[in-house]
Amino acid sequence: MKRPRAIVMGIVRWLVSFVPTRKLVAIVLACSVLWLVSSAAAVVALLVIAIAVATDLLMLPAPWQIVVNRVVPANVGLGDNEHGEYRVRSTFTRPIRFALFDALPASITSPEPRGVVTSVNAGAETAIPITFVADRRGSFPLGPVVLRVFGARGLVQRSLRSEPVDAVLVTPSLAGVKHLRLLAVQHRLRDAGIRSIRRRGEGTTFASLREYAVGDDPRHVDWKATARRQKLMTREYTVEQGQTVMIAVDAGRMMTQLAAGVPRFEYALSAATLLASVAVQAGDHVGLLMFDNELRAFVPPARGNKAMRAIRQALIPAKATMAEPDYASAFRTLATRHRKRSLIVLFTDVIDPRSSQSLIAHTVRSAMRHLLVVVALKNDELVTAAIPTRHSTSSELYASAAAEELLDARHEAIVRMRRAGVTVLDVSPKRLATTVVNQYLELKARGSL
Numbered sequence: 001m002k003r004p005r006a007i008v009m010g011i012v013r014w015l016v017s018f019v020p021t022r023k024l025v026a027i028v029l030a031c032s033v034l035w036l037v038s039s040a041a042a043v044v045a046l047l048v049i050a051i052a053v054a055t056d057l058l059m060l061p062a063p064w065q066i067v068v069n070r071v072v073p074a075n076v077g078l079g080d081n082e083h084g085e086y087r088v089r090s091t092f093t094r095p096i097r098f099a100l101f102d103a104l105p106a107s108i109t110s111p112e113p114r115g116v117v118t119s120v121n122a123g124a125e126t127a128i129p130i131t132f133v134a135d136r137r138g139s140f141p142l143g144p145v146v147l148r149v150f151g152a153r154g155l156v157q158r159s160l161r162s163e164p165v166d167a168v169l170v171t172p173s174l175a176g177v178k179h180l181r182l183l184a185v186q187h188r189l190r191d192a193g194i195r196s197i198r199r200r201g202e203g204t205t206f207a208s209l210r211e212y213a214v215g216d217d218p219r220h221v222d223w224k225a226t227a228r229r230q231k232l233m234t235r236e237y238t239v240e241q242g243q244t245v246m247i248a249v250d251a252g253r254m255m256t257q258l259a260a261g262v263p264r265f266e267y268a269l270s271a272a273t274l275l276a277s278v279a280v281q282a283g284d285h286v287g288l289l290m291f292d293n294e295l296r297a298f299v300p301p302a303r304g305n306k307a308m309r310a311i312r313q314a315l316i317p318a319k320a321t322m323a324e325p326d327y328a329s330a331f332r333t334l335a336t337r338h339r340k341r342s343l344i345v346l347f348t349d350v351i352d353p354r355s356s357q358s359l360i361a362h363t364v365r366s367a368m369r370h371l372l373v374v375v376a377l378k379n380d381e382l383v384t385a386a387i388p389t390r391h392s393t394s395s396e397l398y399a400s401a402a403a404e405e406l407l408d409a410r411h412e413a414i415v416r417m418r419r420a421g422v423t424v425l426d427v428s429p430k431r432l433a434t435t436v437v438n439q440y441l442e443l444k445a446r447g448s449l
Helices: 002-016 022-031 039-058 175-186 223-229 264-281 304-315 327-337 357-366 380-385 394-419 429-446
Strands: 018-020 066-071 075-077 082-090 096-102 117-120 125-134 138-141 145-150 156-162 167-171 205-211 233-238 244-250 285-291 295-302 343-348 371-377 423-427
Touching (some): 066 096, 066 145, 075 125, 082 096, 082 117, 117 125, 244 264, 244 295, 264 285, 264 371, 264 429, 285 327, 295 304, 295 327, 343 429, 357 371, 371 394, 371 429, 380 394, 394 423, 423 429
Parallel strands (some): 075 167, 244 285, 343 371
Antiparallel strands (some): 082 125, 096 117, 138 167, 145 156, 285 295
């Protein structure tokens, strides 16, 4: 009983896939006037139209004679402009005109119009570029693709549907990582705001001699080589490898605030991804800790691609919550799971000494064992609000005074941490990535660990 029903449904789907074009509809409407003049002429016209339609149907390609492949990156960054293409390959004996439609998930948008008519030659392949942006992290199937193929005479069209099994994995923004790698290849890291990536430091293993440059440590001048070559020469040492970098990310309430329409948490994840990539390339072990009022993710320190894969997998489902961060629990986790002296980079924010009392206490205690860098994400809107204008109303002046008071209290909390030996970067989210990477490279170059 099921088999005849399946056959009938298959025939119905096959018939529905053929659709008349506007051209055919216009011709039929025009011929309908013949019924007012001569029924015989009208019948002849309908027969001619039917023959033309049948011929057009026969000249359409079969589903297996046209193949669509979607080529997109497997991993894309949140908010990054990504590029891909649809490749349409034909084994039909004549050129084919078609329009392509897709059904991307709601979290992925593309500015290019769909349904633009294009063509592919017989036995050839054509590419249709696509640009898209993802606005949510996670793994998303990209959905079906439909080709609307037009007959040679343009009277009928056939819809050919394919169901690719491809998907994209949306991770924190990768634009900084890709841009940094490109500039590193081109030796143009200064264009990205990166001051230096040379592994120059206080290591004990001699690497090479080179000509002295402004800014080099005078203690490294090799006077014997200088005398031989009649110009200042300096020694370079290899920086100690195998150091450990722990990236800690606060996923609590303050990180949900928006900066340029994007939660500050997303800026922190993007900078954390970039920092992890740079540290992995430098040969360090890299781990991750994410928390709000409880532990959300912990990735033990590892090296190479293994570390990057684990960190990205941990960051993909991460979300900032309205919970207050539990710094005590986060630092206890570090103390129990990771005892080795490390560079700890904590992405968070501070408001005032009272509300940040736990953060200050634990960072001061942790600074005695680890090299700690607190990255405090500045609230640019609050800074702007604290500056009154000449035409400010009384309510705006009150708001400005309140904003200034908050900034003063925040500054006091930062000063207290700095006095205790904690390195604090008070930075705008827009400059977060390069500032954090520069600080890491500076500590690496000095051999601070």
